[in-house]
Amino acid sequence: MSSKGWIPNYALDLTVTERGTLSVAGCDLTQLAKEYGTPLYVYDEGALRRRCQEYYRAFADYSPGALVLYASKAFLPLAMAELVKEEGLGLDVMSGGELYTALQAGMPPERIYFNGNNKSETELSEAVEAGIGGVIVDNFHELAVLDEIAGRLGKVQRVLLRINPGVEAHTHEYIKTGQLDSKFGFPLLEGLAVEATRIALDSENLRLLGFHCHIGSQIFALDSFEVAVETVLDFAARVKAKLGYTWKELNLGGGLGIRYTQDDEPKPVAELVKRITEALVVGCQRYGLPLPKLLVEPGRSIAGEAGLTLYTIGSVKTIPGIRTYVAVDGGMPDNPRVALYQARYNAVIANKATVPPDKVVSVAGKCCESGDMLIWDLPLPSPKSGDILAVFSTGAYTYSMASNYNRLLRPAVVFCKDGESQLVVKRQTYRDLLRGELSLNRRD
Ligand code: LLP
Secondary structure, three states: OOOOOOOOOOOOOEEEOOOOOEEEOOEEHHHHHHHHOOOEEEEEHHHHHHHHHHHHHHOOOOOOOEEEEEEHHHOOOHHHHHHHHHOOOEEEEOOHHHHHHHHHOOOOHHHEEEOOOOOOHHHHHHHHHHOOOEEEEOOHHHHHHHHHHHHHOOOOEEEEEEEEOOOOOOOOHHHEOOOOOOOOOEEOOOOHHHHHHHHHHHOOOEEEEEEEOOOEOOEOOOHHHHHHHHHHHHHHHHHHHHHOOOOOEEEOOOOEOOOOOOOOOOOOHHHHHHHHHHHHHHHHHHHOOOOOEEEEOOOHHHHOOOEEEEEEEEEEEEEOOOEEEEEEOOOOOOOOHHHHHOOOOOEEEHHHOOOOOOEEEEEEOOOOOOOOEEEEEEEEOOOOOOOEEEEOOOOOOOHHHOOOHHHOOOOEEEEEEOOEEEEEEOOOOHHHHHOOOOOOOOOO
16 A cells, blocks of 8 residues: 555556645646546656566566567556557557557567457458567467468568467466466467467468467466466477477467556566566476567456546435445446456545545446446545546556447546646547538538
8 A cells, every 4th residue: 555545556656746736757647637638538648658668678688589568458448558669569469450559669570470360351461561579379270361361461460379288377367368268379279389389380471470369357376377378388299299390489368467556466577477487487497498588468467457547426326325326427438347257346536645545435437327336335535527437547447448329428638747738649539520420411
């Protein structure tokens, strides 16, 4: 806990101003709410950069080198892609849209890797044409299609094969991916992954760089990653024995957990990197394999804690003896994670940062369904209409998953740094809602 008592420490620069309001990176949140309106996604730009640097530096001692690919899906407006490029990271993309954003931001193509279990032919062609660092092939169908596309375009495409390690990651059912019964990757069953390797090696227009695995997201138990490393090592050794192939690259995906509430105790990036590199060094020796270049794809652990969402409180309704609902001007359209994954958040009132909580309330969104809740049973200091609520740790999988449900407008995004705020995404307007929609009565 921080010196602010009820405000937990997050990986962003939070301070209480002389006026008793909360500020991020020197920007008073109540002023930001006035200037840009609410709901508003606010990021500490320095915190985003520090997280990138932490990952970048953590691999300094790993001698074949490493490439950190920020997982675009967590949060990728153009400004974020530019920031990631400036920090020397690459990008993990999983759609033509993410690839387009990465290229528009000037990301060098060789630092882009393409994930996904059902990439379209158009997406694969775009990736091959751009000359990206690697396509992470997920299934037999894709192996055939990609070989054909690369051949047609007269190119040789570098690929990794996504292996499903069958590792149980202790996280929410919907965000774990490495278990055997999964839509992702080649299962390590009945020689399927070895067969995929053989096909990749035989494909004229593909060059196999190595293997990829991703076990899930919001993971605290680092031993899950070690088990994944061990499983992939065992597979790489079998491939070497059967096909004489040795890897050049290994991509271990993302998944490191972050702090949402005081109950979360996330592990430092450096510890994750130490554990996986040690497991790899020891394992490669044991199996007689060369150390591969290492790739990782962190998303949440870069963007998550660096962002928060501001809302204005509207109605406050007390049901005597039951609960008090505090409604805000956003909800599931700007943060669907509560409805989807039962995610838990913490929040404070930004204009009452020095006032201790005296009530337990539940924060509701404004959509027309009971499931649109943001936080159950949150201690707050007498919330009133007009107060500005700051919900922490909303930097990942909020803006990127936002919708226009109930035709609510998508909020703006601002980056804060040294007391200055910069608008990086404009708030949508009603006109934006109609963009691309055609009248039944049009005459064209
Ligand atoms: N690599 C691959 C192949 C992935 O599928 C993912 C996340 C990542 C990297 C990044 O994982 P991270 O470091 O962010 O945990 N919408 C969900 C999370 C879904 C994660 C999907 N894949 C949520 O809001 O919790």
